[in-house]
Amino acid sequence: MALPQSAAIQDYQPEQPVDPSTYFEENPAPRNLALYEAKVEAFVRQHLDTGRRVALVTSGGTTVPLEVNTVRFMDNFSAGTRGATSAEYPCWSRAWTQGYAVIFMHRQFSLQPYSRHYSHTTNCFLDHMTLDNKGDINVGDQFRDRMSAVLAKYQKAKQEGTLIMIDFVTVTDYLFLLRSCSRIMSVLRAHALFYLAAAVSDFFIPAKNMAEHKIQSGDGGLTLHMDQVPKFLKPLLETDPHLLIPKARHALHRYGHQLVIGNMLNSRKWLVVLVDQHSEHEIRLSKEQLEQGVEIEEHIVKKLIEQHSAHIAAHS
């Protein structure tokens, strides 16, 4: 059976696991890194002055390109629902706290806060609007209340400057951006919250081993060797229920998180488990709650903010 023609990939022999300390030297930074750093820096400085807490919310899957001029890539399943939904709550929920400012770091074209309510596929805004004989655009009666509510929250976040968006595509973009945000946010001390909901790739092809052009398909199959992404942090989206709690505990020990939010692929919209060093706390929505449009992210964020407040109190 013939091998594909791309020498760069077929000849590659996996070596030792990738060294975290040289990862950022050996892989290219995203082009817009300096721009995004300046944007985040200004945002953090502004909210440091007002005393508002700042949350970094990551969202969506990261890709692993197989070619430098990328046609093919490996991806992780994630529409970005968890992240986009969670990012809305801290912005406007003043009932619990003074509110957070949110850096929404998301996969390009994944769901975003507010506009997520009008996915083009399932709830397209064009279907909610009509053009009358005079050429005026009207929002249909049955859609007006909901659209007004979304628009009001969106405008409030814009006016108060409590939301910025930065985006990534590849796992390398993601890691560079995360490192930069962490450094910039360090001045916030206990007032910084990291809510990492992105689905991050486990494996990647280092820049030096990547084919330049699209890998040509000959008459045979394709064999790919991928390295493991250095374990700066670890995603946790399982499909096997037996692995959920042990993996969450393992991540707590290994990466020093305060909390891991575990979920299963098939039940993630109505069941999550919050695991910390000492306990497990389950959040489960009833069928009635789901039908009423309650979102589990509201409950996750509420719980997170409680714990964050306790953490701040303990450190002040």
Add this chain to the structure above:
Amino acid sequence: MALPQSAAIQDYQPEQPVDPSTYFEENPAPRNLALYEAKVEAFVRQHLDTGRRVALVTSGGTTVPLEVNTVRFMDNFSAGTRGATSAEYPCWSRAWTQGYAVIFMHRQFSLQPYSRHYSHTTNCFLDHMTLDNKGDINVGDQFRDRMSAVLAKYQKAKQEGTLIMIDFVTVTDYLFLLRSCSRIMSVLRAHALFYLAAAVSDFFIPAKNMAEHKIQSGDGGLTLHMDQVPKFLKPLLETDPHLLIPKARHALHRYGHQLVIGNMLNSRKWLVVLVDQHSEHEIRLSKEQLEQGVEIEEHIVKKLIEQHSAHIAAHS
């Protein structure tokens, strides 16, 4: 170096190229296949009666899942711009012909005709609307003309029933749907047009070799063996300019298309080459045209319709 724990994948030895005749027995049909077949069947029958031509436009990339409960997948780069843009023109461009009815077969969540003008990332509709003190929603003055124009075309397509949408995710979904559409559309004879703009995977993992749950990352890398997708049809999105024309010609000979639209990844928005058995025809937009918002798809579709009309004349 340790191998990943998934026996299903690591033990798999590539065999002979996959047999096209057994592909549909050995890989699972998409769940909604019967539903979509009924929808397309009704649509085709309606337009067969009115004598309107019907175009199948495919759009977006196909995925190759690595697990049955899919967390990871291989994907092809495509936002669906070419397909979604092209699908708008035949619906309303009566200046050229009586118009086409369009079956828009697209990757789930990729761009769609009409709503594509309001991508949530680059041109979010929420930014075009304001909420006044009385709670009424208004479209900003500077956005109204454009939104009215898009809405008018969208409503016309809806009212006349000239557009249906069906979606796919994996390359197997895509191939099943394409086969069904081809069979159903055969009654249209020369009045059927197949505009295949989707970016289709070259390689896949057959169902029998797929891991059930998310492949666990041990301490090593990942080695994947993938089979070649049977060459029912072939995509053509190149990054290497030397391969473009020879590959287009090869595809014409091998698959019996009437026309191949070749484009390069980096110039696809302003340069395409239409290749048929006897000639090559270049379509190139000037910088001024691009700045004025001219879309290359308008010119592609116009040329296609001319050729389709000639084809119909030759066969009647």
